Amino acid sequence: MLVLGKLLELTLAGHEPSAKIQLTPDGTRLRWLDEGALEVTPPAARDNGLDLLLSAGIHGNETAPIEMLDRLLRGIARNELRPAARILFLFGNPEAMRRGERFVEQDINRLFSGRHEQSSGFEAIRACDLEHLSATFFGKETGRTRLHYDLHTAIRGSKIEQFALYPWQEGRAHSRRELERLRAAGIEAVLLQNKPSITFSAYTYAQLGAEAFTLELGKARAFGQNQLVNLDLLENALQALIEGREVVSGEPTLDGLQLFAVSREIIKHSDSFQLHLPADIENFTELKPGYLLAEDIADTRWLVEEQGARIIFPNPRVKNGLRAGILIVPDDGASLV
Numbered sequence: 001m002l003v004l005g006k007l008l009e010l011t012l013a014g015h016e017p018s019a020k021i022q023l024t025p026d027g028t029r030l031r032w033l034d035e036g037a038l039e040v041t042p043p044a045a046r047d048n049g050l051d052l053l054l055s056a057g058i059h060g061n062e063t064a065p066i067e068m069l070d071r072l073l074r075g076i077a078r079n080e081l082r083p084a085a086r087i088l089f090l091f092g093n094p095e096a097m098r099r100g101e102r103f104v105e106q107d108i109n110r111l112f113s114g115r116h117e118q119s120s121g122f123e124a125i126r127a128c129d130l131e132h133l134s135a136t137f138f139g140k141e142t143g144r145t146r147l148h149y150d151l152h153t154a155i156r157g158s159k160i161e162q163f164a165l166y167p168w169q170e171g172r173a174h175s176r177r178e179l180e181r182l183r184a185a186g187i188e189a190v191l192l193q194n195k196p197s198i199t200f201s202a203y204t205y206a207q208l209g210a211e212a213f214t215l216e217l218g219k220a221r222a223f224g225q226n227q228l229v230n231l232d233l234l235e236n237a238l239q240a241l242i243e244g245r246e247v248v249s250g251e252p253t254l255d256g257l258q259l260f261a262v263s264r265e266i267i268k269h270s271d272s273f274q275l276h277l278p279a280d281i282e283n284f285t286e287l288k289p290g291y292l293l294a295e296d297i298a299d300t301r302w303l304v305e306e307q308g309a310r311i312i313f314p315n316p317r318v319k320n321g322l323r324a325g326i327l328i329v330p331d332d333g334a335s336l337v
């Protein structure tokens with residue numbers, strides 16, 4: 001197999017390949033750009049106009065999607081998968097991947113959309129590099145389709161195993177068509193954001209005009225221990241997307257897809273922050289109105305008021321100033337276009 005198809009192996013070994021460009025027998029070009037970054041270009045005659053950014057390892061211990069991207073890239077390098085799309089494969093935080101940790105100094109997924117400029121350290125530098133790699137990949141050309149899936153797994157178990165977070169931008173509506181595509185790929189729920197964010201998918205959505213999603217695909221486990229994370233539907237959907245075989249027929253349907261909106265983000269303001277939830281609580285657990293969810297400095301109290309509220313990503317260990325959980329509520333999808 002072509003050496004560049006082993007991007008994951010090269011990345012984990014911290015090895016820069018001597019040959020930066022390789023061609024598969026059918027003329028697909030693989031180009032190594034940087035640590036954990038590789039561009040795939042189909043032969044011009046097969047290019048269908050889709051620019052597809054696939055990222056994983058933004059959190060280094062979320063290995064199931066990293067392994068899936070490795071399988072897809074190896075399939076391309078072996079000439080088994082024949083791309084019609086341009087693709088950028090990115091492993092977000094190589095050093096955290098090598099250590100098997102979410103991050104080393106700070107969460108890289110809180111450093112996008114310019115946040116890295118107010119910070120320092122290699123995760124800030126890497127966030128800046130990832131922005132440049134993505135911006136260069138999508139380029140200035142109009143008339144092409146831009147799509148980004150940033151693939152993650154969650155710290156805790158979840159009542160809804162596979163779900164997406166859809167970023168927000170002023171004046172831009174969320175797309176039913178994209179949600180239908182996600183539904184077909186096994187995604188069971190989508191959280192529609194309603195304010196700007198500093199995550200990677202929020203950057204490519206708002207700054208680069210891509211359709212972009214964070215996908216949560218199960219519980220985070222170490223390399224080689226992902227037997228319980230079933231990515232078959234998503235992997236098949238991505239293979240079809242890469243090869244331009246995707247066929248979505250008839251009227252878009254969202255049947256079976258649960259939609260949620262953000263009601264409130266719980267922000268940890270101080271070291272006095274206390275989250276009143278069991279340590280093993282699952283994502284999407286319902287919380288009744290009147291429940292005292294959290295307390296913080298200066299008698300701040302987070303009381304549940306919303307009907308049908310659920311909690312996702314509760315985490316009292318985040319740094320002060322960051323999100324320690326999201327309260328979400330069911331959404332009827334009326335704003336989708």
Ligand SMILES: O=C(O)CCC(=O)N[C@@H](CCC(=O)O)C(=O)O
Nearest residue numbers: 109152154155156165199214313
């Ligand atoms: O399980 C958790 O608590 C966090 C899982 C995770 O890493 N989620 C992403 C979501 C990104 C987004 O809001 O689009 C994150 O927190 O970075």
Ligand SMILES: [Zn+2]
Nearest residue numbers: 059062152153
């Ligand atoms: Zn993550």
